[in-house]
């Protein structure tokens with residue numbers, strides 16, 4: 208199975224927006240072409256259109272960072288899944304630590320996304336909630352300890368047991384979901400360890416988005432992920 212490098216742009220300024228958002232998209236396309244690794248980009252809502260145009264025709268997938276648990280209609284400022292589908296994204300991140308949702312809403316959003324043909328990447332803070340969310344059958348689950356997010360101290364090195372426990376707890380209730388991890392991932396070595404510990408890839412933000420050269424970081428991560436699965 209192909210490893211996955213998912214890039215959450217978050218809303219870093221100026222890194223996540225405008226020309227910088229496009230640069231990361233071009234870099235991701237290059238990494239996909241050169242390695243064949245599955246690359247997922249989750250830009251801010253405002254950048255979805257141009258990022259999608261930039262990666263068109265390549266294997267790079269574009270996800271939204273969030274969807275609101277609302278029906279389309281008089282819901283000013285909210286983003287229903289239907290709107291994301293119309294924007295052309297391939298999938299959506301749900302329940303990121305910085306944008307949490309109630310379990311009932313995660314369930315309803317996963318069901319709706321599936322009906323509309325969108326993939327779901329649901330996040331969890333600890334292995335136990337990862338397993339609870341696994342019962343809802345998202346396509347992917349990323350367990351990210353919040354205390355390590357944005358620190359540059361990787362879950363792979365600081366809390367490898369979070370990864371191994373996530374894999375065993377999630378697999379006890381769901382055999383299919385692709386399991387990712389994240390938080391503090393900055394190097395190829397972090398990715399190598401995450402995959403060796405049983406995941407199929409990583410969800411990364413600052414280590415790529417704020418890097419001087421996002422291409423070389425992504426490429427190194429992709430090559431290490433491939434080395435770990437071989």
Ligand SMILES: O=C(CO)COP(=O)(O)O
Nearest residue numbers: 215356357390391412413
């Ligand atoms: O929250 C994250 C990805 O969704 C992880 O963030 P960092 O990669 O910046 O630690």
